[in-house]
Amino acid sequence: MGSIIVQLIISGIAMGFIYALVGIEYTLIWNASGVLNFSHDKLITLGAYIFGGTYIVGMQLGFVEGILLSIVTVAVIGIIIAKVIFIPLRNLTMIYTIMATVMLGKIIVEAIRLYWGPVPFSVPGFLVGTVKINNIVISIANIVIIIAAAICVCALQLFLYKTKPGKAMRCVAQNRNASQIMGIDVKTVMIITIIISMVICCLIGILVSPLLNISTTMSNMIGLKGFAAGVIGGFGYLPGAIVGGLVIGIVENLASMVFPAVYKDIAAFVLLVAFLLVRPKGITGKTR
Amino acid sequence: MKKNKLLSMIIAMMLAASMLVGCSGTAAEEPADADAAETSEEDAGEEESADGEETAEAAEGDPILIGVSASITGSAPTNGMRTEQGAQMAVDEINAAGGVLGRPLELYVADDGGVQDTGINATNLIASQGVVAQVGPTLSGLALAVEGLVAEAEYPVLVGATSPKLVTTMDNPWVFRVRASDTIQAQLAATYATENLGCSKIGIFTNSNDYGSGARTVIEEFLTEKGIEFVTESHNTGDTDMTGQVLRLIDAGVDCVIVWTDDAETALAARQFYDLGLDVPVIGSTSISTPQVNELCQPEWLDNWYSCTDFTTSNDSEIVQTFVQNFNEKYGEDPELYAVTYYSAVYLLKDAIERAGSVDSAAIRDALAETDGLEVPIGTYRANDMREMIHGGTICKMVDGKAEFLEYVLVED
DSSP: OOHHHHHHHHHHHHHHHHHHHHHHHHHHHHHSSSSSOTHHHHHHHHHHHIIIIIIIITOOOOOHHHEEEEEHEEEEEHHIIIIIITTTTTTHHHHHHHHHHHHHHHHHHHHHHHHOSSSBBTTTTOOOEEETTTTTTEHHHHHHHHHHHHHHHHHHHHHHHHHHHHHHHHHHHHHHHHHHHOOOOHHHHHHHHHHHHHHHHHHHHHHHHHOOOOTTTHHHHHHHHHHHHHHHHOOOOOOHHHHHHHHHHHHHHHHHSSSSSGHHHHHHHHHHHHHHHHTTSSSSSOOO | OHHHHHHHHHHHHHHHOOOOOOOOEEEHHHHHHHHHHHHHHHHHHHHHHSSHHHHHHHHOOOEEEEEEEEEEEOOOOHHHHHHHHHHHHHHHHHHHOOBBBBOOOEEEEEOOOOHHHHHHHHHHHHHHOOOOEEEEEOHHHHHHHHHHHHHTTTOOEEEOOOOOOHSOOOOOOOOOOOOOOHHHHHHHHHHHHISSSSEEEEEEEEESSSHHHHHHHHHHHHHHHHHHHEEEEETTTTOOHHHHHHHHHHHHHHHHEEEEEOOHHHHHHHHHHHHTOSSOOOOOOOOSSSHHOOOOOOGGTTTEEEEEEOOOTTOOOOHHHHHHHHHHHHHOOOOOOHHHHHHHHHHHHHHEEEEETOHHHHHHHHHHHEEEEEETTTTEOOOOOBBBBOOEEEEEETTEEEEEEHHHEOOOO
8 A cells, every 4th residue: 555655646746747747837927928829738748759769769869869850859849839829929819819829739739730730659669668676667758757847947047047138038027127227128029038938848748648649639648637737736826836746736636536536636626626615825825 | 148149059059950840640641641642543444444444345334323421631631531542442352253144333431530520411411422331430428429310311331330339329230330339349358358268357447438447347347247356446538647546457466457448548557557567367358459559668568468359460261361462562551440340331232232233222221130150350240130340359568569460259149
């Protein structure tokens, strides 16, 4: 019994970090442009397809080259999306930009279906295998997810607090008009933010591909729970997204011990509604 | 500035290169597309010959028209293509051998799009052509949607739909089922686990949807009747993490697991069973033996997995091997479930028309209901009171990630 709980907590932490990363990429764009990016889960799928479909299965590259090339590719796509959608729409009413991102998501999914085909596939040999400690089995995919996500979060914190572009991003997040008056090039900052957000999306897609298989619907649930992670932790505050993600990941896994496992997803959303009702500021109580 | 230009050029080239390279998805589609083109060419040829010389040689008189409702467009176009290929191949063979009652058979194919409304239109269209009988549709929802139409039009329909609802919610004398129902498949899994593998504590791991929970009820009833211990776990469509369920199965000490779920979830279960060390025999639905699931799995995940299915090309019986070989010669690919189902169904119609001695729909219906022991590649057709034709299924064992025929098992019903 004890070992089951430990095991559930470990896989909960791994999924929690994924939700946290989703919460972060979501929050970054919200902070930089005031746009809720409803296509973010589709961007995760796109990252997985570019990595798995094109570079690994298609071009037969190594995993490291595949990951690096995927990141470069999504960064370029990020620039295009920023210039075509986010920058022109940044001063419009929120509803227009939301609709634009929802449609962007549709376009991406259909483009994926046309280009890579509707049949799901997996990346052979990528992050397979398990590590056994006593009678606790941990899959290598989970370990890699935890390490990679932790590195990603730390690097992002360093970038935001120690570098000039990072500081500019925080300024824009605080007050877009004031930063513009202070001489910060808001458009460039937005492009940088969207590139970072896209790269995180791509990494999420790559990290979850061994867990989920690559298909057009792979990231629907992750996308929703990432949003819940942001709200539970405190929307717009990066460490909050991490706390929220981990809470959801662990709670939903432990819930499957008590309730039938089909109700696992409900745990995350009950938590979301409860926080919205009782503590809309989230666990950390900060919004930015 | 120059450097920037160079960099952007490199990036643009890389992007262009990545666009040019396809992946397994596209690769898998290409042959299918090529095949579709071939088929349509061939179809055109056949139509000519049906009107022309070949008919004159083999069979004379007005052709006997048979309707085909196939999902040629929609979410699973390959299924429709295979339906048409299988039926067409049977018709060509029968015509070459002299036709039925001295008359040639002819198909009238309508596209049901895999959705109810188009399906209803397709059946209406078929009914208006004066067909003597219809084969298809395959999807259970469609079969339920068109059963009223065919009862009105009064001609027999052979459907490949497998939902138990086809028997439990309607009693239509015109609808016959030419594939094993899910009930039979699930019963087969439970029988094989208890009798052939000798398991005494069984884990049941099913999807919470109609398909999975229907099978779960059947398996639970069967095991309760036999007095065999079991534990039940389920998951939702689109679930990503089954750790909790798998750990509970391990904790319960099961010595066999019956998995009943759709393609993506089957592959996921295979991976997580393997990763978490649930090392017992696993018996599952037909998903496991399909190529699309096999491609999602590493071969070692499927060690000690069995599959209950309708048909496998690895069945070494003569009738199946001849069919596989002929299909390969005609279309250049291995047949699958849809091809074999409707190939067999056309032969069933031929048999019934010959026994009825006329092309009167009511006579054909009565002859169909009396079918007893017709050998076809999908199995042995024998009609029961509920107008179900198939009463058994194939057990495959997964070897190196591919399905291999073990045996054909009959189920009492």
